Amino acid sequence: MSKVNLTVIFGSGVTRVLLAVLSITVVVILLLPRQTQGIFEGVSHPVAQFMAIPIQTLASFDYGIRDAWNRYLALQGVYEQNLELQNEVQQLQSRVSQLREQIIVSDQLGHMLDFQAVAPMETVAARVIGRNATNWYRAIIIDKGSQHGIKTEMGVVTETGVVGRVINVNPSTAIVLLLTDPNVAMAGMIQRSRDEGIVQGTAQGFVRMKYLPPLSKVEIGDLVVTSGLNEDYPRGLLIGHVHRLEKGDADLFQLAEIHPIVDFSKLEGVLVITSSGQLPGSDLLPAPEQSSKVQP
């Protein structure tokens, strides 16, 4: 058997030094993650801040080209009208969902409430400047970061519904994991039946709601909203609607496949929830009978 010549593999001089430094750094980072986090951030934050400049420049260039294409080359009038109508439909849909939620809470309490207080939240508007740097996460990059008060685990929404959660923050940018990523999970609720469960993304790119009670009367087309159990989202924000139900005879829970209300492929602007409020005690109230469904 021939001997393996280690000098061919690991080289000599510079290569060995480089490999040794890299190996030691990696081992130290892996063994002492907390202790090295500060040093790592000290290095990574200035680099991220600097790298945000070419990313934002390219994003502006990209938006500019896309805008020009959309406005001047692709039937200007029809496109704008379509966009306007789509916007209006989305806003109305979102408004209807909010109103339904408000009606439900109002009935539960039995008297008039200031519905603005149901989901009082402070938000920071941000522009989507890019997508995840690899194919392994469904994430977007936004142009607001720790300098603007963004922190990890903050909820991200649009006027239509829930988008995802902040996972990584740099000084002037932040990474938001989308609802469709398997690493995102949040507390959700079927708006009509008031059944709660965990909403989670899947590897296939859709969203499902797990741990629905076996006797739940959830139906296809039911709207799914945030339940408010997560601190990062107020109650009643639209997530999507049920488009498939799954329950085997031996299964303890029902599983609902959800069609997200937000079109993640066309996201251009989002709102990051910097502080969200809850209606005290609203989770303890009895179930209402209001219908909140969309036609599948």
Next chain:
Amino acid sequence: MYIAFYLSLLLILVPIQVTVLNHVSPWGVRPDLCLVATCLMGFLGGKNKGMGLGVGLGFIQDLFSGGAGIVNLLTKGMIGFLSGLVSRTLSSTTPQAIFLPTLFLSSLCGVIALFSSRPHTDWLVLTHEFRTILLPQSLFDALLTVGVYWLLGKWRLVTSSVESSGFR
């Protein structure tokens, strides 16, 4: 010269990857430009240069990726080193010859990324991810690497013939 080239790659590749490349994603999968550049640097410049570029690009990729940690830094550094090693073992580094090594290196990188991004998942999901992301991406990466390598070869041929004909 090398430093300037290295820095310009660091400055350009990740911004292109996160912005413009979104429009070039057949079946929702984008080629990994950083991996392609790292492989090419390894094939053409050797282990040290490949590893150096891989570590730099991986570090920046980690800053703009949903995953926490230094997975890209590690994998890209390793890919740069291995591609340098491969180029030494190949008798002739031709575009055809680098296709399979790049495919293998990209797949290796993908497997590590897959297991780090989906740590608690079942085989069904892993198989799905393998079929829908890992394999197409590896193919894209390998084809792109071969394409760029071929173009670089042509460019070298042109520049050397221009030099030998006395125009420069």
